[in-house]
Amino acid sequence: MKKQSIEHTQLLVLSLLASRDIYGYEMIVELARRSQNVFEMKEGTLYPVLHAMEKAGTVAAYEQTAPTGRTRKYYRLTQKGRGCLADEKAAWARYADAVNAVLRTEALS
Amino acid sequence: MKKQSIEHTQLLVLSLLASRDIYGYEMIVELARRSQNVFEMKEGTLYPVLHAMEKAGTVAAYEQTAPTGRTRKYYRLTQKGRGCLADEKAAWARYADAVNAVLRTEALS
DNA sequence: TAATATACCTAGATAATCTATGTAAGGAGG
DNA sequence: CCTCCTTACATAGATTATCTAGGTATATTA
Numbered sequence: 439m440k441k442q443s444i445e446h447t448q449l450l451v452l453s454l455l456a457s458r459d460i461y462g463y464e465m466i467v468e469l470a471r472r473s474q475n476v477f478e479m480k481e482g483t484l485y486p487v488l489h490a491m492e493k494a495g496t497v498a499a500y501e502q503t504a505p506t507g508r509t510r511k512y513y514r515l516t517q518k519g520r521g522c523l524a525d526e527k528a529a530w531a532r533y534a535d536a537v538n539a540v541l542r543t544e545a546l547s
Numbered sequence: 548m549k550k551q552s553i554e555h556t557q558l559l560v561l562s563l564l565a566s567r568d569i570y571g572y573e574m575i576v577e578l579a580r581r582s583q584n585v586f587e588m589k590e591g592t593l594y595p596v597l598h599a600m601e602k603a604g605t606v607a608a609y610e611q612t613a614p615t616g617r618t619r620k621y622y623r624l625t626q627k628g629r630g631c632l633a634d635e636k637a638a639w640a641r642y643a644d645a646v647n648a649v650l651r652t653e654a655l656s
Numbered sequence: 657t658a659a660t661a662t663a664c665c666t667a668g669a670t671a672a673t674c675t676a677t678g679t680a681a682g683g684a685g686g
Numbered sequence: 687c688c689t690c691c692t693t694a695c696a697t698a699g700a701t702t703a704t705c706t707a708g709g710t711a712t713a714t715t716a
Contacts, residue, residue, distance in 0.1 A: 507712080
């Protein structure tokens with residue numbers, strides 16, 4: 439039973455919400471689509487993270503009834519969330535650059 | 548007290564060992580240097596990982612006395628380790644591409 | 657009417673990393 | 687000589703993130 443390891447859940451969620459308001463279940467589908475199925479986020483991962491982010495004030499939730507008649511819980515990015523997204527994007531870039539720097543030097547020497 | 552989050556410890560270790568045999572403490576110094584201090588791996592993280600990798604057969608250890616007189620435990624990459632490195636590099640590329648794909652679409656729409 | 661997809665949720669297990677600590681030897685400075 | 691800092695190894699226990707595995711409920715399809 440190997441772990442899937444998404445790791446940057448919050449960054450990904452904030453990034454999705456930068457485009458438009460979406461609901462939890464849709465995030466899972468969207469992440470899979472945009473990543474060509476590299477990300478298969480589990481509900482057990484996402485929902486607790488969303489609740490924590492709402493509590494932290496980076497996202498805000500509101501309910502809305504879909505044309506199908508089902509109720510969905512949409513999330514939108516707050517101002518604080520926008521700042522957080524910028525920070526996390528920078529941190530990701532820093533981290534990815536660092537990994538690549540180590541991988542590159544491997545080729546030499 | 549925030550966690551530092553290195554996350555790809557094993558990939559980084561294997562990558563360092565692709566250049567030459569080094570010892571644990573040196574890995575920490577090297578990772579910091581090559582990553583410009585983005586990585587500050589803790590001994591409590593590294594040593595257990597090294598022992599697990601040795602047990603898994605991706606690295607092999609041997610002791611050697613340094614010119615200073617101190618004994619160091621060097622690690623070298625095994626054949627299996629080389630395969631593992633290739634796999635993990637591919638997985639990292641896949642993962643990084645997926646994150647970047649999600650971040651990119653954020654800019655549009 | 658049974659199965660599948662949608663849509664939310666949580667408790668507990670697992671895994672990765674960190675904190676904190678310990679041992680021990682060498683070098684530098686007072 | 688004594689103290690402190692650096693080097694170099696190591697482990698136990700805490701913390702955190704993610705997953706597994708369940709649960710509820712409605713709508714659609716076979």
